[in-house]
Amino acid sequence: xxxxxxxxxIKAFFLQSLWNFERLQNAGFLFVLKPFFKRIxxxxxxxxKAFLRHSGFFNTHPYMANIIIAMVSNVEHKRAAGQEISDxxxxxxxxxxxxxxxxxxxxxxxxxxxxxFVCVFLVILFDKVxxxxxxxxxxxxxxxxxxxxxxxxxPLRYWFLFVGFKLDRESLAxxxxxxxxxLWEALRYGGLLVIIAALFFYFxxxxxxxxxxxxxxxxxxxxxxxxIVFVLSILLGRLSAxxxxxLVILACMITSYLGI
Amino acid sequence: MIIENVFILAVIAALCGxxxxxxxQFMICRPIFCAPLFGYICGDVSTGLWxxxxxEMLWINAVPLGVSVPIDxxxxxxxxxxxxxxxxxxxxxxxxxxxxxxxxxxxLYKEIDILGRNFNIxxxxxxxxxxxxxxxxxxxxxxxxxxxxxxxRIWIFYVLAFVVGGWLFQGIYLQFPVFVISGFxxxxxxxxxxxxxxxxxxxxxxxxxxxxx
Numbered sequence: 001x002x003x004x005x006x007x008x009x010i011k012a013f014f015l016q017s018l019w020n021f022e023r024l025q026n027a028g029f030l031f032v033l034k035p036f037f038k039r040i041x042x043x044x045x046x047x048x049k050a051f052l053r054h055s056g057f058f059n060t061h062p063y064m065a066n067i068i069i070a071m072v073s074n075v076e077h078k079r080a081a082g083q084e085i086s087d088x089x090x091x092x093x094x095x096x097x098x099x100x101x102x103x104x105x106x107x108x109x110x111x112x113x114x115x116x117f118v119c120v121f122l123v124i125l126f127d128k129v130x131x132x133x134x135x136x137x138x139x140x141x142x143x144x145x146x147x148x149x150x151x152x153x154x155p156l157r158y159w160f161l162f163v164g165f166k167l168d169r170e171s172l173a174x175x176x177x178x179x180x181x182x183l184w185e186a187l188r189y190g191g192l193l194v195i196i197a198a199l200f201f202y203f204x205x206x207x208x209x210x211x212x213x214x215x216x217x218x219x220x221x222x223x224x225x226x227x228i229v230f231v232l233s234i235l236l237g238r239l240s241a242x243x244x245x246x247l248v249i250l251a252c253m254i255t256s257y258l259g260i
Numbered sequence: 261m262i263i264e265n266v267f268i269l270a271v272i273a274a275l276c277g278x279x280x281x282x283x284x285q286f287m288i289c290r291p292i293f294c295a296p297l298f299g300y301i302c303g304d305v306s307t308g309l310w311x312x313x314x315x316e317m318l319w320i321n322a323v324p325l326g327v328s329v330p331i332d333x334x335x336x337x338x339x340x341x342x343x344x345x346x347x348x349x350x351x352x353x354x355x356x357x358x359x360x361x362x363x364x365x366x367x368l369y370k371e372i373d374i375l376g377r378n379f380n381i382x383x384x385x386x387x388x389x390x391x392x393x394x395x396x397x398x399x400x401x402x403x404x405x406x407x408x409x410x411x412x413r414i415w416i417f418y419v420l421a422f423v424v425g426g427w428l429f430q431g432i433y434l435q436f437p438v439f440v441i442s443g444f445x446x447x448x449x450x451x452x453x454x455x456x457x458x459x460x461x462x463x464x465x466x467x468x469x470x471x472x473x
Contacts, residue, residue: 016281018387018406020380021327027384031403034396044394051391051399059326062285100326108323112287113462116316119292120455123313138309139300142293149287191463199456232457241318241458242331242363248454249360253443 007035009161012069015062024059029069036073040080050076056089060096061103063157068095070164110187111152117191119145121198128201199229262303264346269301270418273338277414280334281324282407291315291337298338302345310448311341311355317455320462329377332369336362339421343429353444356451357433365421369414376413380406 011032018027030051041047060068072088079085122141203225236244263269276297279289288294291312299308315337322330340358348354383402390398 013284014282014403014407016285017283017403017410018380018384019281019377020384021377022381023384024327027380027387027399027402027406030387030391030399034399047396048391048394051396052388055388055391104325108325109462112290112323113320113459116290116292116320117459120313120317120459123309138296138305141309142296142312145290145292146286146288153286188463191459195456195459195463202452202456229453229456229460232454233460236454236458236461241322244454245318245363245451246360248450249356249443249447252446252450253440256443256446257439 001039004035004039005161005165008032008069008073009066009158011035012066012157012161015065023055023057025062025065026055026058029058029065030054032065032069033073033076037076040077046080053088054092058092058096060100061107063107063153064099064103064160066157066160067099067164067167068092070161071095071167074165074167106184107153110184112149114187114191115145115149115152117194117198118148121194121201124198124201128204196226199226263301266419266422269298269342269422270415272297272301273335273418274411274414276338277332277334277418278407278410280332282410289334291319291333294334295337295341298341299345302342304345304351307344307351307355308341311344311359312337314359314451314455315340317452317459320455320458329370329374331363332366332373335369335418335421336366338418339365339425342422343426347426347430348433352448353441354429354433356444356447357436358429359451361425361429361432365425369417372413372417376410379409 011034014031015025015028018031019025020027033054034051037047037050041050054072072092075085075088075091079088119141122144123138126137126141232244239247263272273294276289276294278284279286288297291314293312295312295315296305296308299305299311302308315333319331319333319336322333324330336359339362340355343358343361344351344355383406387398387402390396390402
């Protein structure tokens, strides 16, 4: 069984390979469960019924899916052993939404932006320290990004699959009530501090440097600079990032044309 | 290590692109990784890193959630880094022009991706019919066919984008008047500011009353 779970762990990386607009991750879900079903359902007809039971709509965060895969496997194992199981699909659908919300806000909304921004900070810091010559050392920054993100992501994904076999619906409900918000808030505030530090370095390097006052033709107080970034962040809440990207380029062209 | 063969470069780009949804989600698709990677391959890692930094910050929230298909920032960063490093030695203004030109290509790829995901419905039904008729091997086969098609469509997209886009990139850039080039040079330093704004928007969850609708 231990080997089967490892095969499932590897296959879980393909969860979204056959992602489709009708039933989203359903085929990937079957792909992950297949070795487990082959092990517990020796009869081909029973296995076919199990596959068809799980061929319906399924969608959750790809990392958090491992918990559901493990819990469903657990339930199917009991069914194969002859226990009466009410509805395994109700379990799937009741877990998918909350786990997707946790995964989206934790992995996509907090961990990835935090690690990315630490790397952005490193780019600016290295640029300053190495006097605009990023060659050589800069190779380590993207490697650090990959390492720092995956050192969190891969072990968690592995753990989700194995802990999921021990969880039932009640224990998961209990976990979802724990205050993860504090941890996420702490990461967010940490991120804000890194932004301020990165901005500081950025402006000391490019905004007020005696050799190249690129951003402004005249000396501008730090507060104004931070205010500009704050205003841009407000605008980005209302306009799309792509539109703002083109507007900034257009503004740069207009100021160049006017000689400002 | 400088690779000039667009077919090989398209293989590397396709592998990065598959990380978005098809396999793994190890984040090799993020600009902060794939832009310096292409910078390294094309001989200018610093430009790749700067482009990656701009794209990563600006599109920090561009992640496929549920059924949403956002702009493909992997192609924005890969294409702009490739064009800027391959065709010009002074890379700052060309890099910004590359970013500006790569965005429409990224939207084009988004549409191709949507078509691919729609085609996957047929493939999924083929798998389901297989299960119904006792051919459960179709589950594995369906996943691998989908992966292959995914790879093939990104690979073709990148080969065409590298060649046709490169031709457009170079041809149009050489026609720009001086003020446009100097505008691009300014944008090289101003776009990270916009990126800081995007990151700040992502991290702060305080919404001011006058910003609310």
